[in-house]
Amino acid sequence: MPQNAIEFSDVQKRYGDKTVVDGLSFHVRTGECFGLLGPNGAGKTTTLKMLLGIANPDAGTIMLAGESIPARSRIARQRVGVVPQFDNLDPDFTVRENLLVFGRYFGLSASKTRAKVDPLLEFARLQNKADARVAELSGGMKRRLTLARALINDPDVLVMDEPTTGLDPQARHLIWERLRSLLSRGKTIMLTTHFMEEAERLCDRLCIIEEGRKIAEGAPHALIAKEIGCDVIEVYGAAPEALREELSPFAVRTEISGETLFCYVDDPGPVNARLAGRQGLRYLHRPANLEDVFLRLTGREMQE
Structure with a gap:
């Protein structure tokens, strides 16, 4: 992995006459947790879509895992795990089957995927739910399964859109504990969140955006000292x-x-x-x- 797992330089995105992302620049160092914060409509989701090659920027450059986006987004995505804002698990499959099927999207062999499933179930504390249908899971369990699924390809970078929205405090703290364990293993995490406590607890650095523009960046404690003090x-x-x-x-x-x-x-x-x-x-x-x-x-x- 390069020194910076993610780089945005003067990125712009417009939809019609509306500028959604306006000259946004930041970088995410390899091995750190980086938060992207902002009010609703600030451009966070559009920023993530551009990062993953789902939407194309109108100007500027984006690098992900050393690859240029969107030109080489297909290659970069092989090294990335994504946890979307809303769980999109397959309700027709069991917990184990959701992981097995997802492994095929990354070209993993059936035997290699099976070898990964039990450690991921243990990581997500879902060993006892391996044969349960998705509809039988609580909200926290579904979120942990979505996280486990994002790790099936052993990604270098994890991109998470509001990872704990809708969860009770116990489930939220368990997700935080799991994310810290990933950081301790050298993974890079970029997340959006509306929970300031979450950002303060998890993020090494963060960027606050409003109307698509960066208005502050730095470590949480440094921003608190600078802006409030x-x-x-x-x-x-x-x-x-x-x-x-x-x-x-x-x-x-x-x-x-x-x-x-x-x-x-x-x-x-x-x-x-x-x-x-x-x-x-x-x-x-x-x-x-x-x-x-x-x-x-x-x-x-x-x-x-």
Whole structure:
């Protein structure tokens, strides 16, 4: 594998008069987990489609596993595993059969595919469900089977579109644990996610895009320090405008979202002292996190 498993340079994509990806540049180092974040409609799915050769860029260059995309996407895809946003498992097959059939798409012999199935079932913790139909699986089991299926060709690069959407916390943590084990084996992972905690826990670096343009890039902790750089106190249950006027002198800055007041503070003591013991008011003092960064850069209001 080259030093960079994925490279985007000044990539553009338009659909009619609408520019969906606008001069996007980033790289994913071999062996790292890289997150692509952004609001709905930011261009994340289109970016993944171009990476996999499903959509062609209008300008710029894309490299995947050392191959030029889309010209050599067929060759590159032999070294890539894909976990789509929505599970597309074959409901007519058992868990084991889903893996066996998928191996044929990569030209694997029947004997070689069979040799891979049991270790993958163990990896996905589906040994006891090998002969179950897909309809009998929980959402978390289906997601783990989709992940196992993406590994049938022992890929160097794993591309995942919102890998834990719709899963309960236990299933999500199990997927995270499985992904960490892949990273420890030298795999490269690129993922999109709406879960900021997921990105903060898994990603070595990430890129935040909005309207197809990169607006921030870096390690999660570095972005938190750069964009926020202080603690956060969230206040609920009071008239936020009046409370903002009272607390602003003790905060680096304040924001209001709906009925919630966000106070960004270097020293939380004065704000906490003024909030303590007030009836009908709740507040939470916490360290800044990646969600604060995301919302500061992309806005707290819904974008339709």
